Amino acid sequence: MSATTFQQQVKQELKSMDQRLYDLEEKMNSIDTKLTQVVDAILGNSLTKSGGFITDIDQLKKKINELELKLEKQEEFKKKFSWTIGLLTAGALIIQWITNIYPKLK
DSSP states (O other): OHHHHHHHHHHHHHHHHHHHHHHHHHHHHHHHHHHHHHHHHHHOBTTTTBOSHHHHHHHHHHHHHHHHHHHHHHHHHHHHHHHHHHHHHHHHHHHHHHHHHHHHHO
16 A cells, blocks of 8 residues: 555656646747847847838937037038128128228328
8 A cells, every 4th residue: 555655745846846847838938939029129020121220320320420410410510601791791891991091092
């Protein structure tokens, strides 16, 4: 009778171990699914090549580069405009000075 009790205990322990193993596998599958979702959120979907933080960061880098180029062009235009206004003003002052001196020389 002792052998049957021992066999029953072993069977019970095996069932318990099997249940724990099954639970562990389920939890691992759940973790794998969640990890896949996190990776997709960060890197984007590898099949469709869309989405993800990396794609967003790349797009932001491109937009920043475009804005920097536009800002450089605007600064260059400001410099040219300022020099043009300065030269025109200087030219006008020289012409006015000459027109004031010319009648005095006669």
